[in-house]
Amino acid sequence: KAGVTQTPRYLIKTRGQQVTLSCSPISGHRSVSWYQQTPGQGLQFLFEYFSETQRNKGNFPGRFSGRQFSNSRSEMNVSTLELGDSALYLCASSLGQHTDTQYFGPGTRLTVL
Amino acid sequence: ELKVEQNPLFLSMQEGKNYTIYCNYSTTSDRLYWYRQDPGKSLESLFVLLSNGAVKQEGRLMASLDTKARLSTLHITAAVHDLSATYFCAVVSGGGADGLTFGKGTHLIIQP
Numbered sequence: 607k608a609g610v611t612q613t614p615r616y617l618i619k620t621r622g623q624q625v626t627l628s629c630s631p632i633s634g635h636r637s638v639s640w641y642q643q644t645p646g647q648g649l650q651f652l653f654e655y656f657s658e659t660q661r662n663k664g665n666f667p668g669r670f671s672g673r674q675f676s677n678s679r680s681e682m683n684v685s686t687l688e689l690g691d692s693a694l695y696l697c698a699s700s701l702g703q704h705t706d707t708q709y710f711g712p713g714t715r716l717t718v719l
Numbered sequence: 720e721l722k723v724e725q726n727p728l729f730l731s732m733q734e735g736k737n738y739t740i741y742c743n744y745s746t747t748s749d750r751l752y753w754y755r756q757d758p759g760k761s762l763e764s765l766f767v768l769l770s771n772g773a774v775k776q777e778g779r780l781m782a783s784l785d786t787k788a789r790l791s792t793l794h795i796t797a798a799v800h801d802l803s804a805t806y807f808c809a810v811v812s813g814g815g816a817d818g819l820t821f822g823k824g825t826h827l828i829i830q831p
Binding site for chain 1: 749750752754760761762763764767807809811816817818819820821822823824
């Protein structure tokens with residue numbers, strides 16, 4: 607069974623731009639969660655989508671948004687990029703119960719210049 | 720607010736030695752996970768611990784959970800170089816409204 611895939615793997619943007627990251631979950635998984643990983647803050651929860659609806663949201667500004675499609679694929683968008691948005695963005699998929707194990711993708715490394 | 724603390728944050732040890740990583744969390748948990756991350760790579764799920772007294776073992780790694788003390792441990796037996804990685808514990812609580820809450824990770828280096 608294929609794992610979680612994320613595209614692109616690496617991205618370089620400049621301040622003020624916007625970016626869209628994509629995540630394809632494991633087949634049969636209906637929940638997709640997004641996390642930001644930085645050296646200073648560690649791993650932080652951004653949001654979770656289930657059945658095309660945002661089910662939970664972390665403590666991030668409104669510049670961070672996402673959506674989920676009917677095939678469970680998810681996209682994450684960051685608008686008006688700031689230097690501090692440079693991070694590894696990880697998505698994780700699970701079957702859907704909040705206690706189900708989350709399986710992580712390889713991540714997208716975003717660098718904001 | 721759920722807080723998860725790991726210690727130590729950095730550990731350098733020799734092959735063949737035993738050591739334990741500790742994970743404390745501040746509120747009642749529904750489930751606790753241990754993940755491994757190699758440099759530049761994603762997170763690999765190691766263990767899921769569901770209930771008080773749970774113990775899981777895989778090779779040289781053993782994880783346990785004490786829900787009364789809000790403490791989980793990851794014990795490494797007779798360490799080998801291939802176990803060098805960063806280990807994270809993560810907790811789900813409150814119906815998952817905050818997703819997984821991670822500790823800061825333990826950067827483990829095992830010297831051959």
